[in-house]
Amino acid sequence: MSAVTIKDLAVRLDGTEILHNVDCQVADGGWLALIGPNGAGKTTLLRAVAGLLPYRGKVLLGDTELRAVNARARLIAYVPQEPVLPPDMTVHEYVLLGRTPYVSYLGGPGRTDRAAAALAIQRLSIDEFADRRLASLSGGERKRAVLARALAQEPDVLMLDEPTASLDIGHQQQVLDLVDELRQTSGLTVLSTLHDLTTAGQYASHLVLLHEGRIEASGSARAVLTEERIARVYAAHVEVRTDAAGTIVTPVRKNQ
């Protein structure tokens, strides 16, 4: 069964249709990466699935269509590209916010919620700075704090918009390895956008290439990432090699 099924989805912003009749499925426990040039509609698709944009068509989680904000929040955790981090909130308080969908309107977090937050903090090995303020964290530490908040939501689906943006190459790998480990150990389904094509192929089990609001190609990295297609969609010059390390996309400078 698919964890997320997107059927005939269209999104219109300010009178312009950004996404046209998108159909795709995310396998239960899989990792689907949305790739495509700037403005292709990757983030818009994520935001529609997260319930942040009005859309036409259907988004099914399992086999049910969700409309209620709260029900959605218990099943989907969404991490935007640049999360808002209240500077003076401690990591612990911030992770506890992930329990919001489970806390009654006027109530406060209970024992279960504190336990879930503590577990998320432990899973991401951020215990040692749980009492520090968010403003004092480094870029990599912030990413872990945000992932801990998402994990505290106990979601079925983890949605990440450019999880590696503004991280150096080492931290990029650490974050992606971490997400993959969470996916495998917690049975999470991951739906993310990823900028880097090689990385997308290395971590995601399924790639969806978006171009001008439509699905251009979908499938494994080997099937989707071809030199001809990347040249056409991105207007880029690349060399694609497939070896034991996966499908490697290397930019090539023209006239040299």
Added chain:
Amino acid sequence: MLVSALLGAADLNPLATVTALADRIPFVHLPSRLSSLDRAVLFQIRLPRIVLGAMVGGLLSVAGAGYQGVFRNPLVDSGMLGASAGAGLGATIAIAYLGSLGTAAVPVAAFAGSLAGVAVAYLSGALGRPGRPGRPGRSSGPGGSGSGTATLLLAGVAVSMFLTAMQTYVQQRATADLQQVYSWLLGSLSGATWQDALEILPYSAVSVAIVLLHGRQLDVLSVGDEEARTLGIHPGRTRLIVVAACALAAASAVAVSGLIGFVGIVVPHIVRRLAGTTSYRVVLPLSLLAGAGFLVLADTLARTVLSPAELPIGVVTALVGSPVFVWVLRSTRAIRT
């Protein structure tokens, strides 16, 4: 508060005052040497004024903190969104044109004007053309202060300017009442009665209870509307409820005290600094208490420094509050809202 009860133009014997107060505690009977005149001063003039001052200070501070949370903006105070300007216009109209009804009309007009001001500002800000959704992921600014809240605040500024202009016009037309309008605008707790306190009690209790109960929701809102939504709350709905409750709290305060500035913005910030947290579950209740204490203190100074003459309390809150505020800002670590 006890000190405030002891200080004043009329000299009350401290020990006698304490015993007189203790005598009022149920099941405690103490003979007091306080004369009946002194008793009247204590129970009919000073105590109602202290109680009302505490209520007004608490209301203004909670409203200020609530607005700061809802708008994720540290510069917002209880008079925002047309609340003060609306109250000013209402009171000025009452003083200039409804003089025949006596002074009873002024609080009612101020209360109604304050609520109407916020309602107009809220409607013009919220019902305007919906903000551009903008580039995905970037519809809320770097601080996550959302275009919706900025529009609302700007609408509040526009409405305030409009109402203030109308108030100035009415005031210029009725120069005979200028003094009375002016002293109302500066705010005062003189002439406070138990009746005043009783009349605003229901509104105060309801509004403060609503704001305090929304502390956790305000904490969730601090990650921005969009992420708050993915955490399962309705930012627009929460904002409407908290703004309505804060408006009611501020209107209740303004009705009985006129325009007392500074409290709603300074007290929550001092509380954040001293408590070392921005969590509204902590900041809101502490602001209620600190605001009550601050205003009673300010009022005590207002009526004793130049005794038997009185300083306008708005002058005292600013004169005492500003240096204290600067001192707190300098001596504690920065807390960003």
